[in-house]
Amino acid sequence: MDFLDEPFPDVGTYEDFHTIDWLREKSRDTDRHRKITCKSKESIWEFIKSLLDAWSGWLVMLLIGLLSGTLAGVIDLAVDWMTDLKEGVCLSALWYSHEQCCWTSNETTFADRDKCPQWQKWAELMTGYTEGAGVYLLNYFLYVLWALFFSFLAVSLVRVFAPYACGSGIPEIKTILSGFIIRGYLGKWTLLIKTVTLVLAVSSGLSLGKEGPLVHVACCCGNLFCSLFSKYSKNEGKRREVLSAAAAAGVSVAFGAPIGGVLFSLEEVSYYFPLKTLWRSFFAALVAAFTLRSINPFGNNRLVLFYVEYHTPWYMTTRLGKYPVLEVIVVTGITAVLAFPNPYTRRSTSELISELFNDCGALESSQLCDYINNPNMTRPVDDIPDRPAGPGVYSALWQLTLALVFKIVITIFTFGMKIPSGLFIPSMAVGAIAGRIVGIAVEQMAYHHHDWIIFKNWCRPGADCVTPGLYAMVGAAACLGGVTRMTVSLVVIMFELTGGLEYIVPLMAAAVTSKWVADAFGKEGIYEAHIQLNGYPYLDQDEFTHRTLATDVMRPRRNEPPLAVLTQDSTTVEDVETLIKDTDYNGFPVVVSRESERLIGFVQRRDLILNIKNARQKQDGVVSNSVVYFTEDAPQIPASNPQPLKLRRILNLSPFTVTDHTPMETVVDIFRKLGLRQCLVTRSGRLLGIITKKDVLRHMAHMMNQDPESIMFN
């Protein structure tokens, strides 16, 4: 594979918004590995270096786990403090959140754990009063003001310093993992700004979550540590193995769900996921979860389990979309103004979900648990029978219905904004609210009509036969499943979140049903939809079932000029330069001669340019008339003639070929499984044309009656 011995540092790298060639990256890595293995026998130092190289994969995983766990912990603490800052301040220590502030106070009982003298609401601090309409309005006003300030700061920072920091990042990471290059998307600057603005955006109270963005943050960490090891920094294929594992670590810290993280990376995000990456992801997710638990941002492992929020990937194009800062301010304003009065939307969404999931034990003081108790009840508290709902439950039902409408509408508008935002928590919240409403309705029906056929066999009077909290949990899983089309990873994340292994069967049933229902509306999940909207060259796993052949897709088409090829021993430097200037192809096939059209290899445009430029500068006698030789030996040439330019070392001697009769489904399969960038088409050994990944994607779009021009990048 002599074409891999790169003469100049830039040969073999890719340009921005281009697709990598997985087979080539793999070859390069094997080559590197072989060299190290050979060298390791030379000296002890080289042997130690080879050991370090072999373990560097695990080391990178360890570092990713540590850093992303730490960042997640810091983000949790900061969000906690800033969310409370919207309401008031801790006088004993400004950097304490409401809960921490009242922990330090010894005077409080469990019931009054939220009330302590050190914590003062803004209005109280400014006016001295604690009650009254004026105080309420002042608190309301300051709450909205803080929210606007946070969101303004977030959108401005994103706009000025790191435009790539907006959104959840999952569709882009999916595209990057499939082999696309987006420079800077996982850079240090993005990491820094995304971390800071994520805190601001979540604290502002917008209907968005931190889970998707945390996956992006973890991938940025992964990219950062890749740059420390040439094994990963110089090989785009190996780098993507690390990024897959980093995505797993990101979900692991976002939900406190290490197994769910590995499965999410496998099912939803990754493209190539060999078993080796599975083990490494597992390790990274483990370290990250462990680090986060050591930091223990809430002093309460249970709460970490529930501190779940959202991903968002859909960029809706509204008129406001042209003015991103204004858009964020308006949406934040509306969110804050509408959210404050309703208790179910004022609190953080994760607290809401936590309350909706919970069952009404005897200790529960929530409005949702205002049932009319049977005075004769002598049962233990964990076996409360179904009871008629009290007035509190009915008012809670109304508020929940309003909250449901509000959440659905505001989430749709929040998703497209230019700030870090995620989709998980809003979806789960919508599902949980709907589930709880249905659950309470079924419970009351079962109580009042326990002779109906559906309740008859399993719902005797006085029995505890309907658990509204379980309906909320199943609803959350179903809604999230419908949005993302996750199945296995969804169920695992849900039971890692709730600790409820016994509900595995209803959760699985919800996941499968929501997938069926959602698939009936359209096959793609929200991430795929977003990838399509952005025109990324992503080859998804759907089956291609049309009866077209390679010959229908390859270029040149009929009536088009013939394919731009080089010959192995009759092209001059000038010819090559003209070809490069006249076309913008990424590479050129090399044939024996224009008459025989027999293929011998493929050469990259970038490598050609670099080599000719270099030869003209440094190599004596290489002029425009010099003949370019791709053969093994250049013939002896009289000294009067210009010196030949030998370029066999940049020629890929094993280009991928298919025959013109190959069905396109096979071609799509080959592109998908081998991660090709292009493929040459031959018939009986003669070169006929070329198919690039973009051609395949355009053809697929065309076959699905979509606009082929929606595929924008190469």
Next chain:
Amino acid sequence: MDFLDEPFPDVGTYEDFHTIDWLREKSRDTDRHRKITCKSKESIWEFIKSLLDAWSGWLVMLLIGLLSGTLAGVIDLAVDWMTDLKEGVCLSALWYSHEQCCWTSNETTFADRDKCPQWQKWAELMTGYTEGAGVYLLNYFLYVLWALFFSFLAVSLVRVFAPYACGSGIPEIKTILSGFIIRGYLGKWTLLIKTVTLVLAVSSGLSLGKEGPLVHVACCCGNLFCSLFSKYSKNEGKRREVLSAAAAAGVSVAFGAPIGGVLFSLEEVSYYFPLKTLWRSFFAALVAAFTLRSINPFGNNRLVLFYVEYHTPWYMTTRLGKYPVLEVIVVTGITAVLAFPNPYTRRSTSELISELFNDCGALESSQLCDYINNPNMTRPVDDIPDRPAGPGVYSALWQLTLALVFKIVITIFTFGMKIPSGLFIPSMAVGAIAGRIVGIAVEQMAYHHHDWIIFKNWCRPGADCVTPGLYAMVGAAACLGGVTRMTVSLVVIMFELTGGLEYIVPLMAAAVTSKWVADAFGKEGIYEAHIQLNGYPYLDQDEFTHRTLATDVMRPRRNEPPLAVLTQDSTTVEDVETLIKDTDYNGFPVVVSRESERLIGFVQRRDLILNIKNARQKQDGVVSNSVVYFTEDAPQIPASNPQPLKLRRILNLSPFTVTDHTPMETVVDIFRKLGLRQCLVTRSGRLLGIITKKDVLRHMAHMMNQDPESIMFN
């Protein structure tokens, strides 16, 4: 794709012990799918048929889940009854197991739940006495006798009716899923005999488990239902998608772990596992788990969770191995004789594991919990501090040590026998015993030396700082992980088994550590080792890192006669027949002419034989001198000449080619990812040679300094 319009039913099928061509199977399915889609527009009936076809995948999953769940329930019930039959009989109802027998008795208290008058041990029934050395010896003798009878029956049934029913079956299923054909391995006969003999083998008390065999049973169910739908029965590729899902259902019922089953199928068993199969496996596993729970063989969901046993795949070749029946009888005899006196080996292994995992609560009456209580203890029962061990614990330690040695030795010998046998439970038992011993040792150290540095910071006197049960759980996971090299699926199965989500971090750490340690001894898990021992053509996921090229592997080698090829329009029927007689290749490349050697396609040996035979019988004028044409149009021939034979329809016009310079690592990657059977090698459009899957496997064995002849099948 005209070569797919099969003129005779047998064209396009594979022979026994051959490898399938995944790309071709996929093409055929797409073709079938297209035809149905076209037809569905013709009439309502066709439309309904196309809907049925689309949903048949989910229907097959439902059927597999139902049948494998039912079979697992029946096996559980039968094993329970027959295991107790070795000790005694229920007088009130002969078909009741010991536990069921005493359930029906109202006289028993919880402590005496195992003692009831209806249940009589054999000696009691025969002699009337319940105690004494003679009674003990008679019970011992009858226990051994029943065990010998069961195992004799099992090995005889396997030997006479279904030799494929022995072992765990997982290595073979892995090989089948990778594309190998073993006819009858998943047949109805195997299903029946394996189910019956599995019950006998487990009941005989041998050190083996039912989990691996249950995977085999579920796959047989999958294969059975495939035959109901031509979509699956006629396409080996689609059939394997169903079998992957069936394997997941098998693990799901074996452990009561549906998610673990899906992951096991993904990580350990399957070869091609697209997302669609993931969803279907998930559904099949769900239905199977649900069915099993509905049957609820133990009347106790908790017990199903623990009723785990073993897989075995290692066929050791002992002298006894030549006499399988004698071997089984001897091993059963030794097992029964040695197991009866030690309480930790007499009971079923799953009960043993369950006891080892459990913590010593206040109610625990086990010998393992014979600690010296502090008389001043006033703590609640779930927070018992570390205590000094009593004499019961010390004698339990000795018995456990003996049981550990016995289990390790007897399991090694049991694995190779010709009866259905699994590996999971013996491995877990060995790990759990070792873990419990270490746990008790650490606990006593911590109690007596709580000032040592390692205990100082977290182990104050009187605190509960060491839980021996957790050590047992981690030990079981580590041992199982070391044997099978599972990671993610292992942890998920462990926590689905134990319901202990909180121990996820130690379990993950154990899985990763045991994988590292085991990998240091050898890269392959027990299933891969078994596949190698049997010489199956399995291309594993290990990376190929040698610097060889396609030209080094292809045949013909130097000094070998040239490649056997057909020409497109100058070979006669007689030439073809001679070629078929003289060679045993599976197919032949077709070239333009022997001079140009330009490749136009590939034709299967089997299809050639069938077509020529058929033409000679039915087609007038086809004689030995007839020219075989693979071109699109045969030229007009004078009536005096023999009629030509047109065979373009059996010609594969898109054979897979690589150049001779292609590195072998790329070739291996292509074979693995695309599931090829063979690949042609060209240079500048000229055909040079051929590489088959067997050539690749031989080359890999050669490069790893193994005997290339160990690859036995094609």
